[in-house]
Amino acid sequence: MTTTTGPHPTRRLILQGAVSVALIGLGNLPFAPALAAANDKYPDEAFKLKNEAEAIKALYGKTPEPSDKIKLDAPEIAENGAVVPVSVTTTLDKVTSISFFVAENPNALAASYRFPDGAIPAVANRLKMAKTSSVTAIVEADGKLYSATKDVKVTVGGCGG
Amino acid sequence: MAIRRRDFLKSTAAVATSLSLPRLARGADTASIYDIERFGNARILHTTDTHAQLNPVYFREPSVNIGIGEMAGRPPHLVGHAFLDRFGIRPDSADAYAFTCVEFEKSAGRFGKLGGFAHLKTLIDRLRNDVGAKHAMLLDGGDLWQGTGLANSMQGRDMVEVANLLGIEAMTGHWEFTYGEEVLRENLGHFRGEFLAQNVFLTEEAAFNDAPAFDKTTGRVFKPSVIKELGGHRVAIIGQAFPYVPIAHPKRFTPNWTFGIREEELQKHVDALRGNDKVDAVILLSHNGMDVDLKLASRVTGIDVILGGHTHDAVPQPIAVKNAGGTTLVTNAGSNGKFLAVLDLALDKGKVGDIRYHLLPVYSELLKPDPAMAELIGKLRAPVVTDWSEKIATPDRLLYRRDNFAGPVDDLICTALRTELNAEIALSPGFRWGVTALPGQPLTMEDVLAGTAITYPETYVQEMTGAEIKDVLEDVCDNLFNADPYYQQGGDMVRAGGLSYTCSPTNAIGRRISELKLDNGKSISASRRYKVAGWASVNGQQGAPVWDVVAKYLRSGRMLPERLGTGVTLNGVDGNPGIAG
Numbered sequence: 001m002t003t004t005t006g007p008h009p010t011r012r013l014i015l016q017g018a019v020s021v022a023l024i025g026l027g028n029l030p031f032a033p034a035l036a037a038a039n040d041k042y043p044d045e046a047f048k049l050k051n052e053a054e055a056i057k058a059l060y061g062k063t064p065e066p067s068d069k070i071k072l073d074a075p076e077i078a079e080n081g082a083v084v085p086v087s088v089t090t091t092l093d094k095v096t097s098i099s100f101f102v103a104e105n106p107n108a109l110a111a112s113y114r115f116p117d118g119a120i121p122a123v124a125n126r127l128k129m130a131k132t133s134s135v136t137a138i139v140e141a142d143g144k145l146y147s148a149t150k151d152v153k154v155t156v157g158g159c160g161g
Numbered sequence: 162m163a164i165r166r167r168d169f170l171k172s173t174a175a176v177a178t179s180l181s182l183p184r185l186a187r188g189a190d191t192a193s194i195y196d197i198e199r200f201g202n203a204r205i206l207h208t209t210d211t212h213a214q215l216n217p218v219y220f221r222e223p224s225v226n227i228g229i230g231e232m233a234g235r236p237p238h239l240v241g242h243a244f245l246d247r248f249g250i251r252p253d254s255a256d257a258y259a260f261t262c263v264e265f266e267k268s269a270g271r272f273g274k275l276g277g278f279a280h281l282k283t284l285i286d287r288l289r290n291d292v293g294a295k296h297a298m299l300l301d302g303g304d305l306w307q308g309t310g311l312a313n314s315m316q317g318r319d320m321v322e323v324a325n326l327l328g329i330e331a332m333t334g335h336w337e338f339t340y341g342e343e344v345l346r347e348n349l350g351h352f353r354g355e356f357l358a359q360n361v362f363l364t365e366e367a368a369f370n371d372a373p374a375f376d377k378t379t380g381r382v383f384k385p386s387v388i389k390e391l392g393g394h395r396v397a398i399i400g401q402a403f404p405y406v407p408i409a410h411p412k413r414f415t416p417n418w419t420f421g422i423r424e425e426e427l428q429k430h431v432d433a434l435r436g437n438d439k440v441d442a443v444i445l446l447s448h449n450g451m452d453v454d455l456k457l458a459s460r461v462t463g464i465d466v467i468l469g470g471h472t473h474d475a476v477p478q479p480i481a482v483k484n485a486g487g488t489t490l491v492t493n494a495g496s497n498g499k500f501l502a503v504l505d506l507a508l509d510k511g512k513v514g515d516i517r518y519h520l521l522p523v524y525s526e527l528l529k530p531d532p533a534m535a536e537l538i539g540k541l542r543a544p545v546v547t548d549w550s551e552k553i554a555t556p557d558r559l560l561y562r563r564d565n566f567a568g569p570v571d572d573l574i575c576t577a578l579r580t581e582l583n584a585e586i587a588l589s590p591g592f593r594w595g596v597t598a599l600p601g602q603p604l605t606m607e608d609v610l611a612g613t614a615i616t617y618p619e620t621y622v623q624e625m626t627g628a629e630i631k632d633v634l635e636d637v638c639d640n641l642f643n644a645d646p647y648y649q650q651g652g653d654m655v656r657a658g659g660l661s662y663t664c665s666p667t668n669a670i671g672r673r674i675s676e677l678k679l680d681n682g683k684s685i686s687a688s689r690r691y692k693v694a695g696w697a698s699v700n701g702q703q704g705a706p707v708w709d710v711v712a713k714y715l716r717s718g719r720m721l722p723e724r725l726g727t728g729v730t731l732n733g734v735d736g737n738p739g740i741a742g
Contacts, residue, residue: 075421076647079407132670153648155408156636156699 043112052101052108056138059099059112060145064138067092067146072137074150078129081154087124088148092141095121104133129154195284195527197291200517201507202392204297205444206285208329209470210496211301212308212336212594213320214611215538217274217525219597220497221561222475224262227731227739228452229666230644234738237451237474237493241741248477259499259522260475262741266559269599276498276523278323279530279538284501284523285327286531292505296392301329302470302494303402303448306348307336308594310610310708311545316340319541321351326537331355331387335403335448335471339616341414346373357400357446359385359430360423367417382418385430394441394508397434399427399464401447403471405650411617411699422453422647424461431463442506442513444468451493452646455482462486465513466504469493471651473563473593475500477520492518496594499523549610552603554715560598562612565641565739566654566664566729570595570612572721574696574707575658577714582622582704584694585679586630586660591637591653606712613696613708620696620704627685630693631674634662639670654729660685661728668733676730 046059056064067090074086088098098121099112110127127135129152136149228238239247241263250256258268259275289297305324306317317340324332331354337345349356362380363372375384386399404422407415427445434440442465447454450471458467459482466479467489475495482489494502501521507514562570575587595612598604625633637655639648654664663676677685685691696707704710734740 076645077405077408077650079419079421080412151645151648153639153643155640155650156633 043109046109046112047107049109050107052103052136055101055107055109056099056145059109060097060138060140062145064145064147067139067148070137070139070146070148072135072148072150074135074152076151077153077155081129081131083126084129084135084152084154085124086127086135086137086152087122088137088139089122090139090141090146092121092139092146094142095119095139097138097140098123099138100125100127101136101138102127102129102133103136105130193527195287195521197288197503197505197519198517199292200505201515202296203394203396203442203506203508204288204292204391205396205468205504205506206288206297206299207302207446207468207492207494207502207504208281208299208305208498208500209302209448209468209494209502210304210473210594211276211278211498212304212496213306213312213317214276214308214497214596215278215311215319215323215542217277217280217523218497218499219269219274219599220276220499221265221559221563221597222260222262223563223565224741225564225566225739226474227565227642227666227734227737229642229734232452232455232646236476236478236480237472238737238739240739243738243741250477255524256477256522259524260477265561265597266599269597272524273526275500275525277525277530278327278498279532279534280523280525280528281498281501282327282531282534283528284521288501288503289328295390298330298389298391298396298398299328300398300444300446300468301332302446302468303332303334304336304470304496304594305329305332306334307339308497308611308614310549310607310614311542313610313614313616314545315541316344316616317348318351321348322537322541323534325351325353326534329354330389331357331398331400331446333357333400333402333446333448335406336615338402338406338418339410339414341616342417355387355400356383357386357398358383358402359399359427360404360421361402362419362423364417364419372417379426386434388434388438388440391506392508395439396442396444396506396508397438397440398444398446399430399434401427401445401449403448403651404453409650409652409699411701413701414616422449422457424457427457428461428463431461435463439511441508441511442466444504447471450646450649450651451476451491452649453651454491454493455480456646458482458489458491459484461489464489465506466490466516467492468502468504470496473497475520479516479518490516490518492520494520497596545607549607550605552605553609553712554604554718554720555602556598556600556604557720558600560600560604562595562597563593564653565591566731567656569721570598571656572658573715574613574711575656576721577711578620578694578696578707579658580719581710581714582620582694584622584659584692586625586691586693587656587658588633588693588695589656589658590697591655593652604715606708609708609711609715613706613711615697617697617699617702618706618708619698619702620694620707620710621698621702622692622694622704624690625693626688626690627677628687630660630685630691631677631687634674634677635671638664638666638673642666642673643670657729661730663730663732665732666734 473496479490578587
């Protein structure tokens with residue numbers, strides 16, 4: 001029996017994963033590219049595009065197919081459009097990337113995360129939404145692209161009951 | 162009185178037979194409508210959306226309550242004769258008067274007012290005693306603390322005292338939250354029952370700052386459920402507060418709390434109650450609104466009955482909804498104290514064998530007011546009753562509120578806003594509470610407050626472009642007619658004064674509202690700016706409270722103009738049984 005002094009191997013993998021995942025989605029912050037995994041360039045062009053389909057194409061170079069293996073959690077009606085909590089988990093294998101798109105925002109791509117081998121494919125973040133829109137999560141797994149979509153209403157408020 | 166009593170009995174006997182699903186109650190031969198045949202081993206009494214109406218009221222049910230998509234033509238989206246036909250109620254009966262708008266004015270004189278907490282107390286005690294205290298419990302679905310000038314000025318405290326005397330054992334909430342977190346907690350400190358809400362959580366910031374919560378691990382602010390032993394069986398009651406409090410009302414009232422339908426958390430909780438606590442029945446005490454409850458019932462498993470409220474739908478029979486785990490029954494018990502729901506359960510080990518359900522109209526003329534409750538109501542009202550009982554107008558027509566797009570109460574509010582604040586257009590929220598006033602009878606300040614008393618009554622005047630006005634109408638319209646009930650907030654269309662438009666409810670958001678015109682017939686231009694008056698804004702406003710604006714208008718001796726200012730032309734819903742013919 002061998003003994004190890006370092007962290008449990010699985011745990012170390014997760015931690016490594018977490019470091020390189022860190023928020024490409026912070027947008028135009030100048031240091032963001034440095035945080036991306038070594039082999040990935042900051043997807044400057046994709047973040048600038050207005051149209052969702054074009055942004056997906058620019059980021060991944062292919063089109064996604066809907067998958068029920070992605071769980072996209074978002075409110076039906078946002079309590080505050082400036083900070084809409086949206087999270088994704090998936091049972092897909094070999095996930096390398098998860099991205100969020102808000103179709104009606106001025107720029108559709110809201111955040112993109114990369115996952116090194118062994119990282120648990122789960123992301124929770126808050127999205128700023130200009131108005132009522134579909135929110136789409138794209139998961140890249142084993143070289144293929146999958147999507148899940150949910151409508152989130154950003155309303156002017158007011159009530160009747 | 163003798164003649165009237167006969168009127169009641171004659172007309173209700175016929176109804177009782179036809180109010181039953183095959184598995185539901187048949188009470189045809191009862192001598193009195195309140196003699197309910199004993200059934201099962203547990204009785205749950207349910208009130209909801211009473212809106213603090215301490216005394217009996219007139220309340221006209223809607224003549225327009227349109228259902229779209231899957232909800233078209235299904236309860237609760239049936240009105241008038243379509244409703245009577247669906248539930249087998251005779252048109253000239255007391256129940257037709259209680260449940261629908263059919264011949265309302267005529268029947269109001271014949272059958273009188275409904276509700277009132279002293280009358281409710283008598284009925285509740287009687288139905289409790291019929292089965293014995295160990296077999297009965299009383300639940301309230303919320304909107305108990307708001308709806309009158311008195312409740313507003315006492316911040317709901319009056320209703321806590323009433324609830325304690327009535328014996329409410331558990332409740333959930335909606336307008337209760339609009340008194341703010343601090344007042345809510347203070348009131349609950351005096352409430353002898355439980356306040357239940359499985360779907361209210363601390364925001365991340367509040368949790369980080371160690372804000373008070375029932376359960377720090379889950380972040381649940383309130384107790385999610387309570388288990389009560391009834392007739393030797395264990396019944397779980399889960400509370401479901403109105404899911405959209407911080408959206409429908411100013412966020413400043415509940416800065417630390419986040420809401421939502423929380424289907425997943427609910428499912429987990431139901432599973433835990435069944436798996437760990439081994440309860441025999443699970444009841445959801447819900448303030449979701451009926452359409453949301455019907456969808457929820459199709460997706461969440463393990464709930465026997467959803468006792469619903471919020472949308473003020475008086476639905477005589479439960480609606481059975483199939484889901485992956487079996488069947489869930491969904492009810493909605495009306496508003497303003499008009500109805501008391503009686504759910505009798507035959508409980509077995511781990512399951513509900515059968516049920517009987519009655520939605521009893523609370524005919525105040527058939528019930529003797531409970532003396533202790535009458536005394537408490539008198540005591541609570543004493544400080545304000547003189548001030549607010551002065552007659553300020555005599556309506557020249559029936560003043561009611563509940564319809565999808567307009568009602569004379571809101572026409573009056575909009576006319577008062579436009580006149581007093583000198584605006585081209587007025588917008589007024591599509592609230593479903595507030596009482597009905599009969600023509601020719603004195604209207605008091607108390608009546609005005611009963612249609613306006615909220616914690617954010619400030620009026621405003623602002624400039625809006627035609628495009629912005631259309632956006633507001635589209636936004637609110639989607640709350641009513643989104644094909645997916647989870648995107649509906651309940652309530653009716655924002656009322657527009659000085660503005661007419663065409664609405665196509667079956668279209669998608671952005672394409673429902675068209676042909677916007679001012680009263681003078683001129684089309685609204687997208688880029689022009691218009692002077693718009695309103696109240697009940699979710700943003701802070703500084704203007705006079707709306708009740709003062711309305712009272713000032715009425716005191717000047719004016720009522721409604723000959724032609725009503727609100728003209729909504731409906732498109733694409735011909736033949737929808739949610740529109741009275």
